[in-house]
Amino acid sequence: MKQIKVIGIGGIGTALLPFLCRYLNYREEEVYIVTLIDGDTFETSNKPRQSFKELGNKAEVTKEALEKDFEYVAFKHIPKYFSKDNAEMIKEGDVVFLGVDNHKTRKEVSDHCQTLDNIVLISGGNELTDGNVYVYIKKGGKEITAPMTKYHREIREPQDKNPKELSCAEKAALPSGKQVLVTNMGVAWLMFVALWLLDEKGDEGFGEFYLDIVEGAVNKIERNA
Amino acid sequence: MEKERENSGEKQEGAAASSQGLVTITHGVHKLTLNLSKKTVGQVREQLTDPLNIGNVDAYINGEPTKEDVVLKAGDHLEFIKLSGTKGEDFKSALGELRMTKSRKELLEAIEGKEKVTLTSGDHSLAFLSTLKLELPKIFLSASKEAYEEALAEVSILLVLGVLNPMALQYILQSVQRMQKKIFNEFTTPLSKVQNMARSKSE
Numbered sequence: 001m002k003q004i005k006v007i008g009i010g011g012i013g014t015a016l017l018p019f020l021c022r023y024l025n026y027r028e029e030e031v032y033i034v035t036l037i038d039g040d041t042f043e044t045s046n047k048p049r050q051s052f053k054e055l056g057n058k059a060e061v062t063k064e065a066l067e068k069d070f071e072y073v074a075f076k077h078i079p080k081y082f083s084k085d086n087a088e089m090i091k092e093g094d095v096v097f098l099g100v101d102n103h104k105t106r107k108e109v110s111d112h113c114q115t116l117d118n119i120v121l122i123s124g125g126n127e128l129t130d131g132n133v134y135v136y137i138k139k140g141g142k143e144i145t146a147p148m149t150k151y152h153r154e155i156r157e158p159q160d161k162n163p164k165e166l167s168c169a170e171k172a173a174l175p176s177g178k179q180v181l182v183t184n185m186g187v188a189w190l191m192f193v194a195l196w197l198l199d200e201k202g203d204e205g206f207g208e209f210y211l212d213i214v215e216g217a218v219n220k221i222e223r224n225a
Numbered sequence: 226m227e228k229e230r231e232n233s234g235e236k237q238e239g240a241a242a243s244s245q246g247l248v249t250i251t252h253g254v255h256k257l258t259l260n261l262s263k264k265t266v267g268q269v270r271e272q273l274t275d276p277l278n279i280g281n282v283d284a285y286i287n288g289e290p291t292k293e294d295v296v297l298k299a300g301d302h303l304e305f306i307k308l309s310g311t312k313g314e315d316f317k318s319a320l321g322e323l324r325m326t327k328s329r330k331e332l333l334e335a336i337e338g339k340e341k342v343t344l345t346s347g348d349h350s351l352a353f354l355s356t357l358k359l360e361l362p363k364i365f366l367s368a369s370k371e372a373y374e375e376a377l378a379e380v381s382i383l384l385v386l387g388v389l390n391p392m393a394l395q396y397i398l399q400s401v402q403r404m405q406k407k408i409f410n411e412f413t414t415p416l417s418k419v420q421n422m423a424r425s426k427s428e
């Protein structure tokens with residue numbers, strides 16, 4: 001049984017999940033349990049970039065849709081925002097896909113993953129037309145790649161808040177954001193590429209991928225521990 | 226066998242770069258190999274800030290943090306770490322909505338004092354709810370390039386003193402520069418120059 005955790009079921013998460021689950025559904029070597037984690041709810045305003053058929057908690061609604069399509073994958077959902085208080089939801093041996101829009105959650109996930117001995121963390125984020133995917137790997141207690149907090153000051157010292165820390169008024173005040181579907185898809189694709197490379201080529205040479213839609217470019221940089 | 230060939234190829238490439246004084250510079254998807262050995266990190270940053278759109282980001286040499294006065298050696302890999310993505314262009318647009326979309330005529334009216342211009346930003350990804358409200362009347366009441374530079378430098382002092390989030394200020398400065406371009410039909414003040422002016426003023 002291999003545990004996959006997907007944190008953040010928004011623009012990147014909903015773009016990633018269909019082809020990630022298709023890939024897992026037809027891999028015969030393992031049985032996969034995919035857990036979707038998000039405390040947010042789908043709203044009509046999400047429609048241009050996020051795939052859902054009904055309103056409600058993002059993790060729950062997406063889980064119900066995916067389990068109809070992928071019968072060989074087991075699905076779970078946790079309708080909560082990840083934070084250091086519930087960090088135990090990420091466990092030894094997990095493969096974690098992180099597609100959130102704030103640095104505080106990235107730091108909390110990264111910090112928790114560093115306490116584990118065996119973990120793969122694939123974190124993606126984007127601006128309007130560019131983005132990045134960071135891969136953190138720890139095996140048998142040994143870091144194969146450096147944690148993203150080593151290179152990314154904005155994650156090491158986040159200036160923002162975890163959505164769990166926000167009041168309703170603060171959440172309502174969040175700007176809606178100007179994003180484009182192609183960039184979300186590009187980052188989701190790169191996160192999937194990272195998993196495929198790990199499965200097919202092993203963990204040598206991993207690190208960070210940068211993507212720029214307008215430049216039509218991807219750059220891979222090693223982040224050795 | 227194939228791996229050995231790859232490794233051998235990389236070594237040859239590295240040796241060639243080293244013998245020619247070449248330094249590899251990366252920032253996001255951008256990758257350049259240039260003869261920059263004996264230059265400092267700060268000098269390279271200044272040269273490449275505009276072409277590569279490098280903001281106020283950390284520099285690393287061969288995977289380790291470095292300082293601006295460190296001299297580059299042949300074969301080094303200098304990386305200006307591109308910030309992780311957050312949420313589209315919230316911050317930029319929240320900050321510069323008026324200012325980017327206003328016409329040159331409206332901006333000229335602002336210079337004449339007919340309108341007070343305020344730059345406002347409240348992007349949660351940078352400084353959530355500590356809404357930044359910054360008035361720059363000097364900038365908009367000044368019609369000369371020199372006065373603009375002076376006003377920008379004063380704003381930049383906030384960056385140096387750490388009053389503002391560096392990323393927030395970076396966007397402010399970029400927004401103001403775009404306005405400058407609209408008003409003067411040219412790009413008058415490189416960001417690096419403004420930052421240097423601010424540093425020297427604050428010392």
